[in-house]
Amino acid sequence: MSSAASANQRPRPGRPRLTPPLLAGPPREQVLEAAARLFTSKGYAATSTREIAEAVGIRQASLYYHFTGKGEIVTELLSRTIRPTMDSVARIESLTEDPETALYLVALSDVRTLASAPHNIGWLYLAPDVAQVEGFDEFTAARDALAATYARLASRIATVDALGSIGPARLGEKLVHTVEEVIGLRNAGHRINMDDAAWIASSCLRLCGVDNARVELAVRDAEEFLDEIDGGRP
Amino acid sequence: MSSAASANQRPRPGRPRLTPPLLAGPPREQVLEAAARLFTSKGYAATSTREIAEAVGIRQASLYYHFTGKGEIVTELLSRTIRPTMDSVARIESLTEDPETALYLVALSDVRTLASAPHNIGWLYLAPDVAQVEGFDEFTAARDALAATYARLASRIATVDALGSIGPARLGEKLVHTVEEVIGLRNAGHRINMDDAAWIASSCLRLCGVDNARVELAVRDAEEFLDEIDGGRP
Numbered sequence: 001m002s003s004a005a006s007a008n009q010r011p012r013p014g015r016p017r018l019t020p021p022l023l024a025g026p027p028r029e030q031v032l033e034a035a036a037r038l039f040t041s042k043g044y045a046a047t048s049t050r051e052i053a054e055a056v057g058i059r060q061a062s063l064y065y066h067f068t069g070k071g072e073i074v075t076e077l078l079s080r081t082i083r084p085t086m087d088s089v090a091r092i093e094s095l096t097e098d099p100e101t102a103l104y105l106v107a108l109s110d111v112r113t114l115a116s117a118p119h120n121i122g123w124l125y126l127a128p129d130v131a132q133v134e135g136f137d138e139f140t141a142a143r144d145a146l147a148a149t150y151a152r153l154a155s156r157i158a159t160v161d162a163l164g165s166i167g168p169a170r171l172g173e174k175l176v177h178t179v180e181e182v183i184g185l186r187n188a189g190h191r192i193n194m195d196d197a198a199w200i201a202s203s204c205l206r207l208c209g210v211d212n213a214r215v216e217l218a219v220r221d222a223e224e225f226l227d228e229i230d231g232g233r234p
Numbered sequence: 235m236s237s238a239a240s241a242n243q244r245p246r247p248g249r250p251r252l253t254p255p256l257l258a259g260p261p262r263e264q265v266l267e268a269a270a271r272l273f274t275s276k277g278y279a280a281t282s283t284r285e286i287a288e289a290v291g292i293r294q295a296s297l298y299y300h301f302t303g304k305g306e307i308v309t310e311l312l313s314r315t316i317r318p319t320m321d322s323v324a325r326i327e328s329l330t331e332d333p334e335t336a337l338y339l340v341a342l343s344d345v346r347t348l349a350s351a352p353h354n355i356g357w358l359y360l361a362p363d364v365a366q367v368e369g370f371d372e373f374t375a376a377r378d379a380l381a382a383t384y385a386r387l388a389s390r391i392a393t394v395d396a397l398g399s400i401g402p403a404r405l406g407e408k409l410v411h412t413v414e415e416v417i418g419l420r421n422a423g424h425r426i427n428m429d430d431a432a433w434i435a436s437s438c439l440r441l442c443g444v445d446n447a448r449v450e451l452a453v454r455d456a457e458e459f460l461d462e463i464d465g466g467r468p
Contacts (some may be wrong), residue, residue: 043281043363062439116399126360126421129277164436165429174437177418187360188407195282195399202398208442212395 028066030056031184035073036119044074045129075135081122082142085110089149089227099111099156102204102217106153107179107201108222109229110146113181116194122183143176148173154208162209175204246397262300264290269307271378308358309369314354316376319344322463323383329459333390334439339463340387341413341435342456344380348416349426356417373461377410380409384409387440396443422460 004146014021034055038047049070054058067073088109096102114122124130125139158171166174181200183191190196198219205215252308259267266290270280282329283304287294322343348356358364359373385406392405400408416426417432424430432453439449 043277043361046363054400059318082305113453116441118350122361123362125279126357128274128357128361129280130419159446161450164433166433170430173422174415177415178412181260181408184360184411187365196404199398199404201419203441206396206443207437209440209446211445212443216395224366 015208025057027056027058027062030065030102031058032077032117034153036077036121039074039077039130040121040123043129044070044124044133046128071135074130075139076123077121078130078136078139079142081117082139082146083116084113086142086146086149088128092225092229095228095234096221098218098221099153100210100214101221101225102221103153103157103175103204103208104201104218105149105225105229106149107175107204107227108197110176110179111182111192111197111200114179115186115197122180133141143148147176149174150204154204155202157205157208157210159209162207174207178207178223179202213227236339236467238312238384248404257293257381259288259298261292265292265297265300266307266311267352267412268356273311273364274353274355274357277359277363278304278358304370305367308364308367309373311355312359312364312370312373313376315348315351315359316336316373316380318347320380320383326463329462330368330455332386332452333387334444334448335441335455335459337391337409337438338435338452338456339459341409342431342460343463344410344413345416345426345434348413349431354417354420356414359420359432373398377390379411381406384438385411388438391444393443396441405442408441412437412441 024030031052035047035052038051038055047070050060050061052070052073056063067076086108089106092102092105092109096105125143130136145147147169151168151170154171154175155168158168163171178198185192185196202215202219205218210218261433265286269281269286272285272289281304283297284306286304287297290297301310304462319340320386323340326336326343327455329340329357364370381403385407386407388409389402392402394460395407412432419426436449436453439452442451
């Protein structure tokens with residue numbers, strides 16, 4: 001690393017950190033990490049930007065260098081509960097043409113996204129105070145896009161009986177919700193292992209009316225792609 | 235009504251209501267109704283007992299005559315998202331010996347409980363600030379009891395494949411969660427109709443690995459009991 005680059009990363013003289021850094025990684029990530037912890041433990045409304053800055057060990061003014069405020073922090077955190085899954089969809093659809101295997105893999109990717117999100121931030125989107133944040137619409141749009149992806153895949157699978165009177169759009173919503181079980185499990189102190197993940201992902205197929213034998217088959221077909229869909233993700 | 239009873243219900247002289255009553259029903263119910271509206275619109279932490287009292291049109295001190303504080307109000311609201319369902323279980327099991335019909339009816343009762351809860355209060359149990367309330371353990375225990383009921387019924391139904399590696403207890407949890415889809419739908423402005431309710435209840439059977447034909451059968455069998463399980467509930 002050149003000394004110029006290294007100097008850039010050091011606090012400027014006269015503007016020392018309030019305390020030594022408590023967390024690792026770039027300051028922007030440290031802010032997100034500390035905010036995630038505070039929002040999910042105290043609640044969004046009850047957390048101030050000052051507390052977040054203090055937890056990171058930077059001045060409040062420095063926090064505003066990275067984010068316009070709490071609202072931008074929470075919307076970035078929420079978008080991270082969806083983006084990795086959406087990023088995996090095209091890759092999954094290039095790997096398999098079987099819609100049941102594809103739906104299973106998308107759901108599995110979604111389970112992993114929620115299972116690895118720091119401090120179970122998926123939790124936050126249901127909080128009334130978070131829903132009022134400017135920029136929350138962006139999260140709603142991203143979640144709708146995820147539901148539309150589920151709906152598109154499910155519409156190629158679902159039996160007439162399983163669709164009943166509700167139609168593919170509502171089924172897509174249902175599949176997003178069924179994967180969000182991860183959030184409740186984590187809240188209850190449960191660690192999501194691969195068996196849980198596989199079971200939750202296959203519940204998406206069951207909700208489409210896929211019978212036991214074909215669920216089994218999709219799960220087995222998916223196995224060869226597991227490493228490819230999201231590399232080293234937990 | 236005797237004049238003594240009627241006098242009991244009137245404000246005593248010298249202690250008039252701050253404003254005329256804004257809501258109907260006994261004061262305790264008015265407090266619950268106003269609190270449900272404020273908690274779900276502003277959030278729990280951001281709502282004061284003073285605001286609740288003002289919304290009802292009573293003094294803050296009068297509110298404390300009915301409740302020890304916000305915590306007792308929110309735990310009472312949360313318990314009402316579960317109690318009516320639990321109350322219906324014994325009645326349902328006396329009506330039918332078929333576990334699939336029974337599970338469907340319990341789930342349907344649960345859907346109706348959440349769909350008719352004022353201001354979608356089911357929403358609140360996921361809020362970090364609510365989870366810290368003294369008395370929240372009681373709600374957790376009630377929700378666990380509901381999950382145990384689902385687990386007991388599901389264990390008589392679920393195929394080995396559908397259970398996979400997770401076991402009946404986790405399947406019970408999953409079924410509670412799948413019905414909680416109602417909360418998200420209401421948040422998104424969706425009004426739950428009978429078709430939605432039937433579809434969500436039958437998704438519990440699908441998650442147990444019940445095939446389309448048998449789901450159909452349970453739904454039809456259940457129809458004759460619909461009026462009996464919870465009388466005039468919406």
